[in-house]
Amino acid sequence: MAHQVTIKDIAKHLNISVATVSRALRDMPDIKPETRQAVLDLAKEWDYQPNVLATSLVKSRTKTLGVIVPDLGYHFFSSVIKGIEAEALYRGYTLLLTQTGESYERELVNLQTLSRGQVEGFIISLSQETSNYDHINRLIRKGIPIVFFDRDAVGIDVSKVMVDNVGAAYEAVIHLYQNGCREIAFLAGPKSVTVSNQRIEGYRKALQDLNIPFKDELIVHGEYNLDKAIALTHGLMNLTDRPDGLVVVSDRLAVGSMMALRSKGISVPDEVSVVSFNDEPICSFLTPTLSSVAQPTTEIGRIATSLLINQIEDGQEFYKPQVRVLKTHLVIRESSRRK
């Protein structure tokens, strides 16, 4: 057998029609038990595999979802994907996984590639670089279901699974306060990043509720890279009123902050307490271990997938985009635990 076995091969061998083989294979009614058995036996013997391409083509259904994330190397994304996989498997869907490397260009290419009839819907976390949403709007116009998670785009009317970043930052600040911090700084991401801005909002809200006057110089913005985080932390520590609490927008940047603090001989948590976001595995390996706000990654993946599949199966006309906002929880470790 040089090529893959087809229903035609089976039909010919059994002297029946391909239609009958197809029916037998799919367990349809009105098939004589013996016929069915014969087909099933031969299929097994020849290791028959249905050609999904052909099925998809005739049914105009691929039962495949496209997933586009910035970087699988981030624990957050690989973790969300586990949730996506679980739900997709459960509902009988296959995944086409791609990463953009935070490049708008590659996001475009990936979207394009997957749109050529391979995918029934998309789960997308936008790249950092993406600020033009034509490619997304084009899909929406074509009626292709999309769900966003983590990275948002305001004004785009698709289903979204987000976390309560405002509440998360709020909780982090309150926690620092309860540990005795009174001069709390915030190391944020670029000013254009929604997630970062939402966390700033939570920070401000908490200060307000705590009756701590807000100071502009306590919020600093950086790119997502270590050196910048180190520099910014040094800057903060050189302020006349030195902060005694630090909220950092991500674990990776917090690594930089901790390095900076150590190099200055500032003890964590006693002189400066630190809390960050994402609860990546590294948090447990740092010295001191790092307090961090954990996101319900698997849940995010499951819900995004579930929303998407519902939308696919219910049909677009009857579907209104839904937005889900999930709760985070703070994992307290040494970096914010004062004696």
Added chain:
Amino acid sequence: MAHQVTIKDIAKHLNISVATVSRALRDMPDIKPETRQAVLDLAKEWDYQPNVLATSLVKSRTKTLGVIVPDLGYHFFSSVIKGIEAEALYRGYTLLLTQTGESYERELVNLQTLSRGQVEGFIISLSQETSNYDHINRLIRKGIPIVFFDRDAVGIDVSKVMVDNVGAAYEAVIHLYQNGCREIAFLAGPKSVTVSNQRIEGYRKALQDLNIPFKDELIVHGEYNLDKAIALTHGLMNLTDRPDGLVVVSDRLAVGSMMALRSKGISVPDEVSVVSFNDEPICSFLTPTLSSVAQPTTEIGRIATSLLINQIEDGQEFYKPQVRVLKTHLVIRESSRRK
């Protein structure tokens, strides 16, 4: 336009045949420039996307590769995948990425799913649980090209991209010796894991060349989990001749070892120097930072992909499986740098 635009729609609108449209779209010769232009313009205007399913079906070529790895959460794998993606993109192939979660069951399911005509070849890193290779052999018998990387299966005749684990461990031991270590222990993985065993071999070879007598009790085997690593390290440190050097089979286990050493008040690197494998990002975040043997991950991915595509395009009959063994390099950090 409710459905996706097809060449038929374009043909009808332009009053030409689908064949002409197909030719124009693919830039074939013998097409009148005006005709071509008209087709191209309309295609653009209607945002025509070729249906790859149909093309694949008729050409019996999907230009898609299946990638099966244990866990995208491991930095090693997500890093190799970047290499795979780069090469696949370059050669015009798409990827179908799946993970097994180290489960044989899921490896089977993934392989099965991808085999239904979607994929022209596989890049596989076997799950930890896999000890039966029927599923692999079935593919080989069907003539589907396969390339293994990292996780090996002795006796399976497919192309493989591996690293020189023997040499890597050898280098690690020599390095420890040059730093003054004379009693060097090895914390290995389960006895069934090839990679671990190869590293043990390198360890023994180095001891031999260094004229250090080999002692059985200096090699301990554990599962891949933190608690076991901690316990085993404690065991080693309680030996009458306490080791002053420790080679650990993976960074993750090394984390456990470092914890154990710290809890016993043993200083690293001065009392015990530590070297491990994989050079995951955590190595730089530990205190002290961890020396580790780095694998050329991107290279592994690129080469595996290149071997696979060559095999696909050259045709099976003329192809002999190739084995590539890549060099590693030791990244020396604080955990093995004595003053």
Added chain:
DNA sequence: GTGAAAGCGCTAACAC
């Protein structure tokens, strides 16, 4: 219960 035939969207002879 089963077969014949049309068709999913596209490509590739083979005509003309």
Added chain:
DNA sequence: GTGTTAGCGCTTTCAC
């Protein structure tokens, strides 16, 4: 240069 036709592997009427 372009059209006609068959066919990739499968599902689905519609007959009988």
